Amino acid sequence: MGWPGSRTVTVPCTVELENTPESLHAHVTLDAGFDIEPGDEVQVHDAPTEVPYGERLTVRRTATVIRAGALERAWTKLIAHLELTELYEVSFSERRTL
Numbered sequence: 001m002g003w004p005g006s007r008t009v010t011v012p013c014t015v016e017l018e019n020t021p022e023s024l025h026a027h028v029t030l031d032a033g034f035d036i037e038p039g040d041e042v043q044v045h046d047a048p049t050e051v052p053y054g055e056r057l058t059v060r061r062t063a064t065v066i067r068a069g070a071l072e073r074a075w076t077k078l079i080a081h082l083e084l085t086e087l088y089e090v091s092f093s094e095r096r097t098l
Contacts, residue, residue, distance in 0.1 A: 013063040018056040039068025039076035
């Protein structure tokens, strides 16, 4: 369930899982021409959740994207900006080393 003004879109996607000594990851790529924006939610249907060690798996699935409305998109951008500024808390005071 999204906020007021949100809409739901179903789109094909590719799910890639890898569990090798070089990489442990899971990626979802929505089909070309479909971009995710701040506040959007993505749910992949019937996606695999694990792959045996040493293997890589790529499958085609369907994803439901709940597009954020204008209010939710603005709220998400504001909160993200505020959380990012927490990382900027740096002290510029002079320190003396012993």
